[in-house]
Amino acid sequence: MKTQARPRHFPGISFATFLPTIGFALVLLIYWIQQPLILSDFGLVSLCNQSVALALAAMAQTLVVLTGGIDLSVGSLISLTTCFAATYMGTSPETAVPVIVATLLLGVLTGAVNGILVVFGRLEPLIATLGTSFVFGGIALQIRPQPGGSVPGWFATMLTGNLSFLPYSLVLLIVTVCLVWVPLRKSRIGRAIQAVGDNEHSAFISGLNPKKAKLCAYATGGLLTAIAGLFITAQTTSGDPNVGEVYTLNSIAAVVLGGVSLRGGRGHIAGPILSGFLLSTIVSALLAWGISALWQSLIQGLVLLLVLAGIGLQIQRSESWRQFFG
Numbered sequence: 001m002k003t004q005a006r007p008r009h010f011p012g013i014s015f016a017t018f019l020p021t022i023g024f025a026l027v028l029l030i031y032w033i034q035q036p037l038i039l040s041d042f043g044l045v046s047l048c049n050q051s052v053a054l055a056l057a058a059m060a061q062t063l064v065v066l067t068g069g070i071d072l073s074v075g076s077l078i079s080l081t082t083c084f085a086a087t088y089m090g091t092s093p094e095t096a097v098p099v100i101v102a103t104l105l106l107g108v109l110t111g112a113v114n115g116i117l118v119v120f121g122r123l124e125p126l127i128a129t130l131g132t133s134f135v136f137g138g139i140a141l142q143i144r145p146q147p148g149g150s151v152p153g154w155f156a157t158m159l160t161g162n163l164s165f166l167p168y169s170l171v172l173l174i175v176t177v178c179l180v181w182v183p184l185r186k187s188r189i190g191r192a193i194q195a196v197g198d199n200e201h202s203a204f205i206s207g208l209n210p211k212k213a214k215l216c217a218y219a220t221g222g223l224l225t226a227i228a229g230l231f232i233t234a235q236t237t238s239g240d241p242n243v244g245e246v247y248t249l250n251s252i253a254a255v256v257l258g259g260v261s262l263r264g265g266r267g268h269i270a271g272p273i274l275s276g277f278l279l280s281t282i283v284s285a286l287l288a289w290g291i292s293a294l295w296q297s298l299i300q301g302l303v304l305l306l307v308l309a310g311i312g313l314q315i316q317r318s319e320s321w322r323q324f325f326g
Contacts, residue, residue, distance in 0.1 A: 017271040024278040031285040041165045048167040055276035056228035057247045058254035060221040067217045068197040068264030069125030076136035078244030081229025083140045086149025086239030111222015115215040140241040147240040159234035197264025
């Protein structure tokens, strides 16, 4: 008799999601005591603008981690998309709109390249995405060796402006969740992504397609990363080949803080999104409090070390390094 896999739907709010929620609330409370204007219209817009890019990168990382993989090219792809968009977008809608679409397609294509290397090249996700991170970073430097470029004013306002207390960046995040994550979650391929991460063999004998699931996860992750890149382009109104460096490690940290299992198959998107806001708010609070750059780096480093310690515990619980990275 065939063994039937039971691909779970993406779980609901769990205790792991509760932790970053409490952490974000505490940091925001301390921040508000020091800077009451953080809850004003301007403060909320600033807070969301500083957090949404990492939240989007964390969403991209979550999809890959759910399959049991990991993506070390997130930061380089963000840099590539910002350089591409800022260099070729121009100022008129006739040139900007096609470049925006092309940037999203670039994200899907590069994500698919990662997936092809993992699925058909049979490379470990760690090795494959580490290699492509150098390739994507090199292309970004070729497109724009120095920070620069330009974007239309309407594009920057559309993504980073606000309507009273409602930040457009938060609208972008909600729309992305509704148009990308929710349909994927409810689809057969979305269930396959979760099932493959949980038990690839059981998923296969249950009639699911592990290869297709992994390719879809990496390609969709590339799309989400490109959206993050476009948002950063609107925020900075320029392209920078180094702007994405911090997002690779921070996106992994947000995934772990959000309760997503690095072994794959378990996790929900709410946790990583909230963790992205938490990590970004910590940085914003440190800047607002006038903490010196040395102490800022030290505190951020300690936070990441705590997260990496959690990763280490998960690795110890894995059967082997090969299973963890494979």
